[in-house]
Amino acid sequence: MTTQASQAETVTLPSTLDEAVAALAATPAAVPVAGGTDLMAAVNAGLLRPAALVGLGRISEIRGWQYLDGHALLGAGLTHARMGRPDFAALIPALAAAARAAGPPQIRNAGTLGGNIATAAPSGDALPVLAALEATVVIAGPGGARREVPVSHLLTGMEMLRSGELIGYVRVPLLHAPQVFLKATGRTGPGRAVASVALVLDPARRGVRCAVGAIAPMPLRPLEAEVWVGSLIDWDGDRSLAPEALAAFGEYVGAACVPDLPPGEDGASPPLSPAVQHLRRTVAALARRALGRALS
C-alpha cells in the first residue's frame, strides 16, 4: 500500500481489497475512488470535497473475473471497456452490450462496474442488466468480513453500503441463453439513457426476465408481463413468437412501467401528457425489440 500527500488531500493506494477496507477504517473521512468518472464530476461541480481518497485502481483481484458453480464472480474494478470485449460478451452478452453503450471511450476506459453500482444513477447502464440477471453483490467489510446481498436490494435501498464497506465482486448466474440490452438516448451518438431495457432468457427456469432502466430511481421489473410471455414460449421447441405477441409484450411492459394516472372522481384515469405517452411508447418498443432479438 502506498500513500501520497497532495495539497488538498491524502491519496492511499492499497493493493488488496482488505487493505482498502483497512484504509477506510483508518481514515473515516476518506472516500473510495475507482475510475473517478462520477466522483471527479461531483468534485468538479463543487458537490464533493473529499478530505482523503482511497484509490481502488491498483487492486488486481477486483479487475478480472472467475467462474464458480454456474456463476461468474466479477470484480468491481472491471472497466466498461473490458466488459465490452468479445470474451466477456460470450459470457454475459447483455452486460457487455450495456458496457459498450456506457458513454464515450474515455469514460468506458476508466469507469467501473463497482462505481456504476455505488453511484446507482437511474441512467446507470449496467443496473437493469444486473436486475434482470438477479445478480448479487459481495460486500467487503472490516476484518475480512464478506456479506452478499441482491443488487436489487442495494438499488432500492433495502440494503445499504455501511461505512467503511466496499463492493468487492458481483455474482452473476451464467444462463447460456440469449440476452439483450437496448438503450434509447435523447440524441444520436453516446449519451445517457432516457430508457433502457435488459432482457434475458432463462431456459432452465423456463422464464423471461426483463428490467427497465433510467425511467425511475431504480430498475423496474414488469413481473406479470414476464410470467405471461414466459408461458407463451415453447421452451422445448423453436421458442419463436408471432409479431402480435411481441407487440403485446411491449405494450404490457410499457403500461406496467409507465402506468396510467390514478382514476379521478369520475372513475376514469386522466390522460397521460404527450411526454409520458412518448416514454411509454419508447419502453414498449425497446421491450418488443429486445424480446424479438432474444427469440430470433
Ligand SMILES: Cc1cc2nc3c(=O)[nH]c(=O)nc-3n(C[C@H](O)[C@H](O)[C@H](O)COP(=O)(O)OP(=O)(O)OC[C@H]3O[C@@H](n4cnc5c(N)ncnc54)[C@H](O)[C@@H]3O)c2cc1C
Ligand atoms: C461524460 C460522462 C458520461 C457518462 N455516460 C454514462 C453512460 O452512458 N452510462 C453509464 O452507465 N454511466 C455513464 N457515466 C457514469 C460513470 O461513468 C459510470 O457510472 C461509471 O461506471 C462509474 O465508475 P467509476 O469507477 O468511474 O466510479 P467512481 O467515479 O470512481 O466512483 C463513483 C462512486 O462509487 C463509489 N465507489 C466506486 N467503487 C466502489 C466500490 N468498489 N465500492 C464502493 N464504492 C465504490 C465512489 O466512492 C463514488 O461514490 C458517465 C459519466 C460521465 C462523466
